[in-house]
Amino acid sequence: MPDARPRKRADARRNEQTLLDAAAAAFVASGVDVPVRDIAARAGVGMGTIYRHFPTRADLIIAVYRHQVEALAEAGPALLERHSPSVALTQWVDQLVDFLVTKHGLAAALQSESAGFEALHAYFLDRLLPVCAQLLDAAVEAGEIISGTDTYEFMRAIGNLCVGADADDRYDARRMIGVLLAGLRT
Amino acid sequence: MPDARPRKRADARRNEQTLLDAAAAAFVASGVDVPVRDIAARAGVGMGTIYRHFPTRADLIIAVYRHQVEALAEAGPALLERHSPSVALTQWVDQLVDFLVTKHGLAAALQSESAGFEALHAYFLDRLLPVCAQLLDAAVEAGEIISGTDTYEFMRAIGNLCVGADADDRYDARRMIGVLLAGLRT
Amino acid sequence: MPDARPRKRADARRNEQTLLDAAAAAFVASGVDVPVRDIAARAGVGMGTIYRHFPTRADLIIAVYRHQVEALAEAGPALLERHSPSVALTQWVDQLVDFLVTKHGLAAALQSESAGFEALHAYFLDRLLPVCAQLLDAAVEAGEIISGTDTYEFMRAIGNLCVGADADDRYDARRMIGVLLAGLRT
Amino acid sequence: MPDARPRKRADARRNEQTLLDAAAAAFVASGVDVPVRDIAARAGVGMGTIYRHFPTRADLIIAVYRHQVEALAEAGPALLERHSPSVALTQWVDQLVDFLVTKHGLAAALQSESAGFEALHAYFLDRLLPVCAQLLDAAVEAGEIISGTDTYEFMRAIGNLCVGADADDRYDARRMIGVLLAGLRT
DNA sequence: TATGAATGAGGTTTCATTCAT
DNA sequence: AATGAATGAAACCTCATTCAT
Structure with a gap:
């Protein structure tokens, strides 16, 4: 054989x-x-x-979303090549939000403090935080957004704003994230 | 007697x-x-x-937080009397955030879709949504923030941004809420 | 005073x-x-x-039904004075059944083996068994029913046939007790 | 395979x-x-x-007694083939009573009004009521018992008479059921 | 290697009964 | 003597996780 x-x-x-x-x-x-x-x-x-x-459950969640996380990670540099930093940032955040709000419970899991989700946190941050940082930095350097925003904090805010968004007709996470981005602009 | x-x-x-x-x-x-x-x-x-x-569990949660919710409800009009609408809004939101981030799990519960929390949602909204709406309206009328923001959505965003804030040293909900408020300003 | x-x-x-x-x-x-x-x-x-x-619960049940049990106890001799033994027996049983089927759960409690109901059993038997025996004996002596029926057994059968009768539209305890009495007749 | x-x-x-x-x-x-x-x-x-x-509990009860219920269901026609209707009825009832009095609490459960036992009632009636009806009908047609007895009522009476029979030395359900059958005879 | 039966901790809720006031 | 708050044992049911086959 x-x-x-x-x-x-x-x-x-x-x-x-x-x-x-x-x-x-x-x-x-x-x-x-x-x-x-x-x-x-x-x-x-x-x-x-x-x-x-x-x-572990985290292993499964990571595996399920690996492709989409990788795609997001790759989308950052690509967007930066073709757009102004601020536009690239906006579009990347849009994609991230699309991802999070369509995965029922994922945003909540990402914020969960319950043991067993550390690996999940770690994976998402490992892959996406550098990308997000690059986008923020570029926008800061271009003078398009204010400086001083911590990338981790920013990403966590995005994630938080997506929690439960799919189950609540009266709440549109994208709109509030638009306000958040507006608040960063110079 | x-x-x-x-x-x-x-x-x-x-x-x-x-x-x-x-x-x-x-x-x-x-x-x-x-x-x-x-x-x-x-x-x-x-x-x-x-x-x-x-x-029911909701009864207990409501009772536990009743005093503080009532205080928040009363703080809105009081702040409006002594400050410009935008300052009043900012200070009220600060108080709300103080409340939420120091109550571990409360913000999460408020966003929870799980059955049995409806009474909790209802109570918080009953008491706080009108107050928040008054503050937003005043600020809009004063030309200090943009119009068109839905009060429910805004409050939900605040609540969401507070989820897990107390358990994460790297995340300061107040800072991100500051950015959100900045995004509302004209 | x-x-x-x-x-x-x-x-x-x-x-x-x-x-x-x-x-x-x-x-x-x-x-x-x-x-x-x-x-x-x-x-x-x-x-x-x-x-x-x-x-105890038995004390309460006994007290609640004491009057009616006493009335039943007294009805036996009275009926025997005015009717043939077989008619007296039938009418007395009718009264007993009326009593039992209108007291939701009483028949069941009387048959219950669960501890704490012994006093209840004892009271009912003390008061009613001699009366019932007298009626049966008279009917036997008059040649109206067969001999050899144990009074306790007979009363228990009556009680059993009444269990749940009030909650079941399709079951009329009186009809079946009529059949039982017919079975005793010579 | x-x-x-x-x-x-x-x-x-x-x-x-x-x-x-x-x-x-x-x-x-x-x-x-x-x-x-x-x-x-x-x-x-x-x-x-x-x-x-x-x-559910009903599933378990049904499973526990399924074999014996099926055997009873099959015994009816078999008895009718080999005996006169009245003898067949008597013997079938004997078997039913044997079954009920040896299963402590079964008769009580069958009469129980408490929710969750509907499936149990339904199963017993589905299987046994037609058989019992056939036996009663045959005996009526043969002129051996009086007509007009409702099968459900008759079965319920049998069941009731068996309640608690195993726990009470002074009560022999079979004897009383014999009297009941005698009451049906022409 | 795959299966899914089995385990049992963990959460909820109800009431008979006691006892401080 | 009356009250009813408090107790806590029981019972229910649900999964995450293990492991024999």
């Missing part, structure tokens, strides 16, 4: 993708605190399989 | 205050979802006592 | 009757397992007052 | 039988209202296991 392993790997990868799709759907439907059993049921696998692939 | 049944009453009232203090402490320590058993233990009473005084 | 005591007694008796009325109403509404608190609320007294007057 | 997944299945089935045995024993000892924890303890399993197999 010369290709026993490769095939297994392909299988495993396909399996993992099934898991991630199921988890994404479950997160959308019931938030990132959805019972593991529900995710397993959606994926058509046993709960043990979820745990095998993603020992 | 002004104090016909003074003893029971006095006791019960003292006890209720003990309960409220214990609940406040428990909320600070573990958020408003803290198990009833924990609150009872802090108060040194049985769980039944909590349920007797506060049939 | 020469009549201090008598007045107190009158008060206490009036109070006790209030309790019994309230208990009777509560039993009708919610069965004899109704929470003590409900009875106290109906009576407009504290729960402690119930316990003072009727230390 | 007739036994594709034999192991789990076999285990689970054995386990389920253990549960049913434990539940049956617990029902005998403490009635069908016995705490789930007690059943779990008897079975040597966690409470969750009970809930997994039998989401």
Whole structure:
């Protein structure tokens, strides 16, 4: 059996993708605190399989959103190349907000202090904070926004403003984030 | 007979205050979802006592924060009498934020969609939304902030920005709320 | 104060009757397992007052139904004087059934094996079993019913047939008790 | 592959039988209202296991008694083939009574008005009422018993007469049910 | 490697009963 | 003597997580 392993790997990868799709759907439907059993049921696998692939819930959340976080990370420099810093910042924040408000419960999870979410925090910050810092710095240097804004604080504010936005018709996070950005402008 | 049944009453009232203090402490320590058993233990009473005084969790939360909410409600008009609308707004928001960030988990509870918190939402909005609207309106009329801001949305943004602020050294909700207010100014 | 005591007694008796009325109403509404608190609320007294007057639930049940049990006990001989034994038996059973089916939960309580109801069983049997035996014996002697029926067993059957009769539109205990009596006839 | 997944299945089935045995024993000892924890303890399993197999208490009760109910349902036609209707009816009722009096608390549960037992009532009636009706009808047609007896009422009477029979040495439900049947005879 | 049965801690709520006032 | 606040044992049900198969 010369290709026993490769095939297994392909299988495993396909399996993992099934898991991630199921988890994404479950997160959308019931938030990132959805019972593991529900995710397993959606994926058509046993709960043990979820745990095998993603020992902690944070691992699963990270995996589910990895592509979109990576895309966001890459979008920052790209936007800066094609736009003025302030426009780039605005558009990047827009994308970030789009991401957060459409993922039911994700913003809340990101702010959660509950143990077990540290890895999640860390991952998001590792990937996005430098990008955001670059955008802020560029806008400051261009004289388009005031200086002195801490990037972590700014990102946390964005995240916070997105909490629960998808479940509240009377609240449009984008509008308030627009006000926040206006407050940064010189 | 002004104090016909003074003893029971006095006791019960003292006890209720003990309960409220214990609940406040428990909320600070573990958020408003803290198990009833924990609150009872802090108060040194049985769980039944909590349920007797506060049939639902929302009742308890409202009672715990009633004084401070009332104070906030009264502070709005008072500030408007002594300051320009924009200063009054800023100072009122400062007080609101002080309140929210020092009550661990309160901001989160206020944004929570989970059933059983409706009464809590309703109470906070009933008392504070009109006050906030008055402040915003005055500032708009004075030409100090832009018009078109929805009061509910604004308050929700304030609340959101306070979520988790007390547990995160790197995040100062006041600073970001300052930026938000700056974004409203003409 | 020469009549201090008598007045107190009158008060206490009036109070006790209030309790019994309230208990009777509560039993009708919610069965004899109704929470003590409900009875106290109906009576407009504290729960402690119930316990003072009727230390156990059985005491209360006995007191509530004492008058009607006594009436039943007295009805037996009276019926025998005016009717043939078989008619007397039938009419007495009718009265017993009327009593049992209109007291929600009483028949069930009488059959209940749960501790604390022994006094209740004992009281009912003490008062009614001899009466019932007299009626059965007379009917046997008159050759109107078969001999050999154990009185306790017969009464228990009557009681059992009444269980739940008031809550089930499709079940008429009187009809089945009629069949049972028919089964005894020679 | 007739036994594709034999192991789990076999285990689970054995386990389920253990549960049913434990539940049956617990029902005998403490009635069908016995705490789930007690059943779990008897079975040597966690409470969750009970809930997994039998989401509601009615499910568990039905499962515990299913075999015997089915046997009773099948016994009716079989008896009619080999006996006169009246003998068949008597023997079937004997079997029903044997079943009920040996299951402590079952008869009581069947008469219980408490919510959550509807499914139980429904199951017993679905299976046994048609059988009983067939037996009664046959006996009526044969002129062996009087007509006009409602099957539901008759079954309920049987059930009622069995309540508490196992816990009372002085009460023999069979004897009284014999009298009831005698009352039906022409 | 995958399964999902089993575990059991953890939260809620209800009431019989006691006892300080 | 009356009150009703307080107690706390029980019962329920739900998952996160483990582990035998």
